Amino acid sequence: MTSQDAAGDLGVRRMGSGVVIVVAGLGLGLVSGVLTAREGVSEWAFALTFGALIAIGEMVQFYVDRTRNRAPIATSAALAYAMLRGPSLETPPSVAQIIVVTTLATMIGICPRAIAGLRWDIVVSSRRALSVACTALVFSAVIPTDLGWNGSWRHAAPLCLAMLLGVLTAGIVDALVGAGQSTEMENKPFPAALRDELTVMGQIGMAMGLGGVLLAAGTSLLGLWAVPLVVVPLLLTQFAFRRFASAQRTYRTTVRSMARSTEIAGFSSPGQNARTASLAVAIGNDLGLTPARMEALEYAALLSGVGQLALADPSPGGASLLRTREERQRAAEIGAAVIERSGVLDHVAEIVRHSNDPYRHGRANDSSIPVESGIVNVALAYEQLVGEGSGQSPDKAMESIGLGIGAEYDPVVVESLRRVVGRGFRF
Missing domain, CATH: 1.10.3210.10 (Hypothetical protein af1432)
Structure with missing residues (x-):
């Protein structure tokens, strides 16, 4: 079997569960789109702002471990949009609207990468959208629409706990799906694959989750003026991750060059x-x-x-x-x-x-x-x-x-x- 055949076989195996994930994401987005069209879009300014952040985050995604793309800005922005509650919004976005904005923005962000011939992974991006949908469902189920940030500790405590629960839900859902994919693609035992996914969630995922919590809290209290203030730390996080990814690529290239010396x-x-x-x-x-x-x-x-x-x-x-x-x-x-x-x-x-x-x-x-x-x-x-x-x-x-x-x-x-x-x- 040639390397091209092997790559093709891996692609087919990967898309086995990947097709289900993509179809589930698109199907959920379609149903949510119908519901949103019937109910109308609330808070257009917030929808457009967070949709733009998600799209930009997808455009500048990168790979750290060669098998999984990372999009810190997109992930944090999507999580934040799912957890908006406060005086800055007259009507918080519905779960359906959150799903529609996240799905559309994700697709828009992927298109320039595909056109430019850059690496992209619709399966992992769909996983992010599904995880955010789970966050929106959990957060909405725990926090009523009339409860928001108002400076009272009585309200702040349940909001913070609900945000952390929402972020944890997104991480666990993504870890379970990712472990299933690793088991299918790499024949890794599911417990070991889940361990690896949870380890990543505790490292990179924690930074993205906390970024989403800060962005949601700041925007809920201060309005869209808080977005550029909170996005700056996210940009620094993105920069640090990209530097790490670049160092890994250089490291791997050096090792492979050393290995070729015996062949030469x-x-x-x-x-x-x-x-x-x-x-x-x-x-x-x-x-x-x-x-x-x-x-x-x-x-x-x-x-x-x-x-x-x-x-x-x-x-x-x-x-x-x-x-x-x-x-x-x-x-x-x-x-x-x-x-x-x-x-x-x-x-x-x-x-x-x-x-x-x-x-x-x-x-x-x-x-x-x-x-x-x-x-x-x-x-x-x-x-x-x-x-x-x-x-x-x-x-x-x-x-x-x-x-x-x-x-x-x-x-x-x-x-x-x-x-x-x-x-x-x-x-």
């Missing part, structure tokens, strides 16, 4: 490191590793052959398994030492250092050795047996690796490899 020097076959990394990531997902460990695992798989550059001659066809045990372990030690010199990849270096240790004499007797080392060991072995030019079938390769269970290879990792291959994994 002939110590590994073209694409071997990338293929090993893709399999290692698939196994890591199957075992439910955390995002931080997954990143270290991917980097370790990419850089696992760096130490071979210190050996006298390349292995035929980049097949490091043809070398002696001593040569492979010496290469692993040298590779780990090189990686450690970066000063920021210490955990990656530790994984590479033990990536050629036999399981019987390594992790079986020393639990401090990371399971990621065993994953890289198994992934590299499978790649060299099945990869381009090797000629073995997946079944034959699994049979060969199975002979080394408990001695050379970690049984838990080999069993995970069986599941990954059984699901149709192809390089």
Whole structure:
């Protein structure tokens, strides 16, 4: 299977649940549009202002972890619009109107990105709209329309609690949907996927949720004059997130450039490191590793052959398994030492250092050795047996690796490899 075929297969699998999410979002928006048209739009100035903020936020969305776009301004603005109550509004927007404004603004914000050829994800954007709809429903159910900010602590306390409940509802709904998608797309166990989503919610999501609460409270009390005052912190948040995303991209590019050095020097076959990394990531997902460990695992798989550059001659066809045990372990030690010199990849270096240790004499007797080392060991072995030019079938390769269970290879990792291959994994 080519990389284009793999990408297409991933797209089809992703859109399996993605179609349901998009259809649900559009259907909810359509029904809300009909209701809003019958009831009329209240507070046009607020609707247009917050709709513009949501659209602009979608236009300037970005990716932090390569799999999920982030739109801090759009998310905070949508949450704030769902929680407006106060003296600045004669009639708070209805739930239907909130959904319509959010959905339309989201679609308007996506269009320029699509026209410009920039990355966009209608599924994740639809998830945001659905989460905001849940916030509006919860907030409206808890807080009556005649209760708003009026300077009284008696009113402020329930409003604050309702806002926090609304934001929490949006986060939990999005986390549950996101975990389901991760389970479908990456074959990650649902509990592990939910853990990862909740971790993100506690980091980036908290900043966006608090921004929405501040924007809602400020606008409810001061009117639209508060919007530019509260948006400034959101812009700073956006800037900080984008800087972090840029640093991550630079970091990843550097690692991949280092990995290609073994291919250029002939110590590994073209694409071997990338293929090993893709399999290692698939196994890591199957075992439910955390995002931080997954990143270290991917980097370790990419850089696992760096130490071979210190050996006298390349292995035929980049097949490091043809070398002696001593040569492979010496290469692993040298590779780990090189990686450690970066000063920021210490955990990656530790994984590479033990990536050629036999399981019987390594992790079986020393639990401090990371399971990621065993994953890289198994992934590299499978790649060299099945990869381009090797000629073995997946079944034959699994049979060969199975002979080394408990001695050379970690049984838990080999069993995970069986599941990954059984699901149709192809390089």
